[in-house]
Structure formats: structure tokens, C-alpha cells
Amino acid sequence: MVHALDEIRRTLKPNGMLLDLRPVESNWSVEVSSSTGYQAAGRLTDLPVAVADDEAAFHAMREVESRKWYIKKEEEEFAFFYYWDTPSEMKEFMEEEWDDFEKLEEDVFQKTKSLWAIANADARVRVRVKMLMTRWQKI
Amino acid sequence: MQKDPEGFEKKILHKFANLSNQRILEIGCGEGRLTWKYANASSVTIGFDSDRDAVRIARAESPPAAQGHVHFAQASASHIPFSTETFDIAILAWSL
Numbered sequence: 001m002v003h004a005l006d007e008i009r010r011t012l013k014p015n016g017m018l019l020d021l022r023p024v025e026s027n028w029s030v031e032v033s034s035s036t037g038y039q040a041a042g043r044l045t046d047l048p049v050a051v052a053d054d055e056a057a058f059h060a061m062r063e064v065e066s067r068k069w070y071i072k073k074e075e076e077e078f079a080f081f082y083y084w085d086t087p088s089e090m091k092e093f094m095e096e097e098w099d100d101f102e103k104l105e106e107d108v109f110q111k112t113k114s115l116w117a118i119a120n121a122d123a124r125v126r127v128r129v130k131m132l133m134t135r136w137q138k139i
Numbered sequence: 140m141q142k143d144p145e146g147f148e149k150k151i152l153h154k155f156a157n158l159s160n161q162r163i164l165e166i167g168c169g170e171g172r173l174t175w176k177y178a179n180a181s182s183v184t185i186g187f188d189s190d191r192d193a194v195r196i197a198r199a200e201s202p203p204a205a206q207g208h209v210h211f212a213q214a215s216a217s218h219i220p221f222s223t224e225t226f227d228i229a230i231l232a233w234s235l
Contacts, residue, residue, distance in 0.1 A: 001235060004166075004216035008231075011164060013224045017156055020231045021148070021173075057235040078151050083141040093140055131148070135155045 001060035009069050009138055018070060018136040022057065023080065025050045025101070026130045030090075030108055032115040033083070034123035039115050042108030044094075044127065050101030061134075070136040080129040087112045090125045142172070149176040152230075161227040166216050167234025171197035174232075178209045185221070186232075187214040 008018060027043040064070050084090040087109060094104050116123055143149075152158070152173075159180040168174050168186025170193045178184040186209075188194050197211040214220050216234070 007216060007219045008164070008166060008229045010223050011219050011221050011225050012229055013162075013227055016224075016226060017228045018231065019152070019155060019228065020235055021152070022231065022233050022235055060235065074155060076151065076155075078147050080143050080148055081145065083144065089140065131151075133151050133155055 001056060002063050005060060005064045006069065009064075012138045014138065016138045017073075018138065020061070020132075020134045020136065022132055024077075024130050024132045025054050028102070028130060029128040030104070030112055031126050031128060032112060032119050032123055033081075033126050034120040036120055038126075039119075041112040041115050041125075042105070044108070045103040045105055047101050047103055053101070061136075068139050071139055072134060073137050074135040076133050078131050078133065080131045081126045082129065083124050083126045085124055087116050087125050090127070148173065152177055156228055158228065162225065164219075164221065164226040164229045165232050166219075166229060167232045168197060168211060169193045169232070171200060171211065173230070174209065174211075175202075175205075178205060182208065184209045185212065185226075186210070187212040187219070189213065189215050 025046040027046055029043055030041045031038045032041060065072065091104055091109055094102060112125055116125055158177045160182045163181045163184045165174055165186040168188050171186060174184060174186045186197060191213050194211050194213045201209060
């Protein structure tokens with residue numbers, strides 16, 4: 001990672017900007033959302049690989065900052081939502097795409113199904129992903 | 140499945156940087172999902188990814204208006220195939 005950040009720095013003009021946009025593990029919330037609002041059903045379980053990836057990313061940025069390659073100018077957290085029409089579609093997606101880094105526990109899935117079943121007709125299920133945006137300036 | 144229908148990602152991207160008329164390098168562009176949220180305003184955008192299939196899709200889905208100033212390449216971040224001091228902005232797109 002540190003080598004890649006050095007390569008990026010090489011291609012940037014003097015005082016060029018690096019925008020680091022990425023999800024951060026935090027046991028993302030599973031919610032049932034409709035036109036009238038949303039209800040939380042529980043949280044996903046972060047798996048060790050995902051937590052290790054996060055730690056490696058933060059470590060790399062600290063390293064390049066300490067080497068005075070970049071200086072942090074601005075940082076903000078925001079939410080990024082994945083939506084599915086049904087709880088089953090969400091579960092299928094997670095098993096296929098997120099199986100290495102997130103786990104949907106059975107009790108959370110059952111709670112999601114229960115909330116979705118009694119929600120408005122336009123209800124969908126969603127996962128609230130915690131995102132981090134950081135703006136760095138090349139030194 | 141739908142990702143970010145509220146457009147929060149695009150909003151924060153434009154809040155953090157003026158991307159208009161800039162030379163932009165996107166690292167880990169994948170199929171170009173993020174690229175199309177800003178690239179049309181840039182002077183030049185080059186997205187690259189190590190996934191050949193994703194890059195092929197990004198190229199295939201490029202709108203006609205983007206041709207000429209938005210390009211996609213297969214490459215690795217460990218050896219970026221562009222000259223020194225080429226870009227105003229680099230975007231690490233879900234890739235660190």
C-alpha cells in the first residue's frame with residue numbers, strides 16, 4: 001500500500017490532491033426503509049479479514065503522513081446505502097459478495113424479515129455502510 | 140440491488156474537491172461506477188484497475204459524450220503507467 005501511495009504521489013502535480021474514499025468496518029446497520037421512515041433490525045458482524053484490511057489501510061496512511069508525502073486537509077464520515085427489495089435478496093447478495101468480510105447473523109436476518117413483513121408496501125431493506133472521505137495534499 | 144440512490148457519495152466527492160477542468164486519475168475504478176459521477180466535468184479522467192474484465196465493462200459503457208476525455212486502462216497501483224506530475228487529483232476509489 002505504501003509503495004502504491006508513493007506511485008500516486010509521483011503522478012500528482014505539486015500540491016496535487018489525493019481523495020481517499022472507502023468503507024470502514026463498524027458492524028454496519030441493517031434497516032427496513034419505507035416512505036414513512038426506517039427501523040433498525042440489527043447489525044452485521046465484521047469478519048477478521050475486513051478488520052485487518054481496515055487496519056492496514058489506516059496504517060499505510062499514517063506511514064505516508066509520517067514520511068511527509070501527504071498532509072491531511074479534511075476528513076468526513078458519511079453513509080452509503082445498499083438497498084434490496086426483499087430480505088432474501090439481501091441475504092443472497094451477502095453470501096455471494098460479502099462472505100469474506102461481513103456476516104449476517106440469523107437473528108438479524110429473522111428480525112429483518114419480521115420488520116419487512118409488517119412494513120409499508122414500499123418497504124425495502126438496506127445496509128448502512130460507514131464511509132470515510134479524506135482529502136490529502138501532496139507535499 | 141441498488142447502491143447509494145440518495146447520491147451521498149457524489150455529493151461528498153464534489154464537496155471535497157472542485158473536479159471541473161482537472162486532470163484526474165482514479166485508482167481502482169472497477170466498472171466505472173464512481174467515474175461517471177464526476178468525469179464529464181473534468182478535462183481528462185483516466186481510471187485504471189487491475190481487473191481486466193471490469194475495465195472492459197467500463198470501456199463498453201462509456202457514453203459517447205465521454206469519449207476523448209475519459210479513458211480506462213488495466214494497470215496495477217504498484218506501477219502506475221503515467222508520467223511524473225501528470226494529474227491534479229487522484230481518487231482512491233474504495234481501493235486502499
